[in-house]
Amino acid sequence: MSAHTSNTMTITLHVWRQAGPNAPGKLEQYEAKNVSPDQSFLEMLDEVNEDLIKAGKDPIAFDHDCREGICGMCSSVINGVPHGGQVRTTACQLHMRTFKDGDAIYIEPWRAKAFPIIKDLIVDRNALERIMQAGGYTSCHTGGVPDGNAILIPKPEADYAMDAAECIGCGACVAACPNGSAMLYTSAKVAQLSVLPQGKAEAAERVCAMVDAMQENGFGNCSNHYECQAACPKGISVKFIAKLNREYQKALFK
Amino acid sequence: MRIFNSTVGRKLLMSISGQLLIIFVLIHLAGNSTIYFGWINAYAEHLHSMPPVVWVFRAIMLAIVGTHICYGVMLTLENKAANPTNYAVKRQLKASFASENMIWTGLLLAAFIVYHLLQFTVKVTPDVAWTANQAVVDVFKMVVTSFSNAAIVVVYALAMIMLFLHLSHGIPSFLQTMGWNNDKTIPVYGTAGKVISAFLMLAYISIPATILVGLLKL
Known part of the structure; x- marks a missing residue:
């Protein structure tokens, strides 16, 4: 659709890459091209990963599951705020329309001593x-179903x-x-x-x-x-x- | 004992010792303000006529301040250890300069209290050297001479800004830690914390300021 293609954006991503729990990590830069404003944040990452896989590189590891904002799996600090800072919104429900063409986005894992990094954006x-x-x-005691x-x-x-x-x-x-x-x-x-x-x-x-x-x-x-x-x-x-x-x-x- | 070891127990100790210190700040302000009515010498004399009361009070205050500082330092060190890696980009949503710098405003206040005690209680700072051979110290004269020095007034004003910052987070925080909070009171406490701390800061600064501009003189 024309509306779809005419609005696409190019976004510069700075993503935390860390091969394993004890490996040193650093921010790496990627270009996300042809990003649709209707895409979710995770769909945008999926496309970046497809390009990385095609280029024979290691895709960005990130947690996700339901992509409906109810499971609690997604976990990225986006531009300094967990889940990206849109009020009451998980990262999977954050849409690319909240960003502008040419924006730079920093994506980091949850950082806390209690949450050791497993890989890239995935923490334990x-x-x-x-x-x-x-x-x-x-x-409680098991047995017959109690009356409601x-x-x-x-x-x-x-x-x-x-x-x-x-x-x-x-x-x-x-x-x-x-x-x-x-x-x-x-x-x-x-x-x-x-x-x-x-x-x-x-x-x-x-x-x-x-x-x-x-x-x-x-x-x-x-x-x-x-x-x-x-x-x-x-x-x-x-x-x-x-x-x-x-x-x-x-x-x-x- | 659970209260001395657990995270919530030690926060309760911080909260309760903090509340007692706020009560002291209020009583001390009431005592100091007698300077405006010309009663400060009578007030000081009255206090010093009861040495056992004064010393018991000082011992209790030392215990309260000691508890507040010890647990404050301990909890802050633990919190730094629990969050050892900084984000490359971090945007603050709700935390304030006051809430993030409690340890520093607190330690600066502690340093100020030491100075304040050396000055007006132990009387060893240069500005109060003249009181050394006085049998009964004229408190009004001592306060007025010291606060005629602009540098001393600036130190006091800076310390009271620290008090403002410390209490503007401390007041809502102790209410939350005591559990006396809900959705309706959260914003009210936030505002009340700022208003009460601002009042205390201005009221305390008013004494040296009034003296410095010459409205209160010997």
Whole structure:
């Protein structure tokens, strides 16, 4: 279509390339040509990779999965902001129309001690899973399917839990935090479970275990910069960090 | 003990010690402002008539300041270690100059407090040397002579700018760490932090400034 071809852009990319976890890394420059404004950011990278493969070079390694903004796999710091800085948007849902012809784009991996680089833009985010394993569950008896309304949950509490449950665990909060802290992630999980009747029973053990796991896995301490909320593609509020702090204080006296 | 080791526990200690220091900043301002009513000598005399109270208070203050500085330095070093690699390009969305430089504004304030104590409590700085052979020090005279020196006033003004920066992040931050926060209060605390810190800065600077311009004299 004519509209498609007439609007194409040429973009200069500066991409972090690192062959392996212990290899030295550096920014390398690539030209992305014929970029359509309707392409997603990842589709643009796919095309750059096709050219690299055709030229016999190693394609840029980056994480991605659903490309619908719900799985939390994509993880690139684009021009200094995790996921590129469009409000409540994952990198896969960021479209090239937000850039101009001739723009330079810097693409880097999540940077934090707790997220070692595996290759190029891919980092190991298992530290987040280890926080989850420490307390992101409720213990319950198995058996017959319980009645849907056996436990009544007031609407405001259900909404609060759902707001916290929006977290897709991508780690943008850690990548944005000047302290490499996972407080927003941890607090979203703690808040979601501690407000619901099924999660209240283990609330004290949970908050202590998850905070300890965060610390043990190399994340820093929260110092309330609130960069996390601003970078979060799901807009998770730092009010959940306040909630975690309240839960933690209650746990201190148990 | 969990509170002394965990990340959230130590933040709570930072928050509580910080709140106590803010209360001290308010009481100290109230005490200092007696200079405007001509009561500062009476106020100083009253305080010094109760040495046990003064010394217990000083010991408590030392413990609070010590806690705040120790954990502040420890947490900052851990945070630097948790984020060792810098981005080639980094755009800040919400963090401020004040929030990113808490350690430096804090350490500068600590240095200022040492100077302030050496000057008006221990009385060993050159500008207060004349008080050495006085049986009872005329506090009003001491303050007015020292603040007639522009260089000293500049040091105090700079220190109060540090206080402004430190508290403009510190006030909303301690409320968040205590958990007294939600979506409605987050922006309110941000503004309140700036307004209260600006008030404290201006109120503290007003004393040396009033003396320097000659509105308060011997």
